[in-house]
Amino acid sequence: MLTVTSTAIEAVKIITPRAFADSRGSFVETYNRQRFVDHGVALEFVQDNQSISAAVGTVRGLHFQSAPFAQDKLVRVAKGRILDVAVDLRRSSPTYGQWVAEELSAEDGKQLLIPIGFAHGFCTLEPDTVVAYKVTNYYSPPHDLGIAWNDPDLAVRWPVTADQAVLSDKDLELPPFASLPNYFE
Numbered sequence: 001m002l003t004v005t006s007t008a009i010e011a012v013k014i015i016t017p018r019a020f021a022d023s024r025g026s027f028v029e030t031y032n033r034q035r036f037v038d039h040g041v042a043l044e045f046v047q048d049n050q051s052i053s054a055a056v057g058t059v060r061g062l063h064f065q066s067a068p069f070a071q072d073k074l075v076r077v078a079k080g081r082i083l084d085v086a087v088d089l090r091r092s093s094p095t096y097g098q099w100v101a102e103e104l105s106a107e108d109g110k111q112l113l114i115p116i117g118f119a120h121g122f123c124t125l126e127p128d129t130v131v132a133y134k135v136t137n138y139y140s141p142p143h144d145l146g147i148a149w150n151d152p153d154l155a156v157r158w159p160v161t162a163d164q165a166v167l168s169d170k171d172l173e174l175p176p177f178a179s180l181p182n183y184f185e
């Protein structure tokens with residue numbers, strides 16, 4: 001069983017698979033292709049990724065890959081908790097430049113489905129947080145792009161300030177939203 005609901009941006013979905021608890025702990029099908037298809041999500045995932053972030057306040061993002069390596073992403077937390085963020089980069093979308101944020105944790109088992117045409121990023125809310133996500137296209141460094149996490153035009157409400165955020169050198173150098181060419185219709 002699976003519940004699928006839309007966020008404030010319709011194309012970004014919250015997916016919650018059913019978890020079975022017993023005296024040992026719990027069991028969950030984190031992905032079942034047929035169940036997703038039954039809920040209208042027919043995607044071909046080709047790569048599974050996992051990142052571990054040591055410090056609370058680690059921010060990874062905002063990232064996306066351009067065509068022909070654009071990726072849908074199905075994000076979940078295997079350990080810890082994050083604020084997961086998706087930014088609409090689809091030029092013809094009524095919500096172009098808008099973002100949604102959803103808290104995901106290992107405990108609640110919630111997943112965020114972020115389609116092609118969005119930038120993705122997250123901030124960790126617990127130490128040693130493990131984020132696991134499936135993607136529908138292979139990693140391609142020349143197509144691996146991003147936008148500054150704290151871009152003032154996007155104004156994502158992150159749970160950390162620039163002083164607190166822990167970022168990669170690469171993410172500190174990402175360009176502003178306003179400079180972005182037209183990547184997605």
Ligand SMILES: Cc1cn([C@H]2C[C@H](O)[C@@H](COP(=O)(O)OP(=O)(O)O[C@H]3O[C@@H](C)C(=O)[C@@H](O)[C@H]3O)O2)c(=O)[nH]c1=O
Nearest residue numbers: 049051060061062063064073120121122138139168170
């Ligand atoms: C994303 C990625 C990275 N790598 C390598 C490149 C580099 O040496 C190392 C770390 O890469 P990054 O610094 O880009 O990792 P990270 O900052 O965690 O990048 C990820 O952020 C989240 C928010 C996403 O949405 C992902 O698509 C991805 O962009 O891992 C791969 O081999 N395959 C991959 O698919």
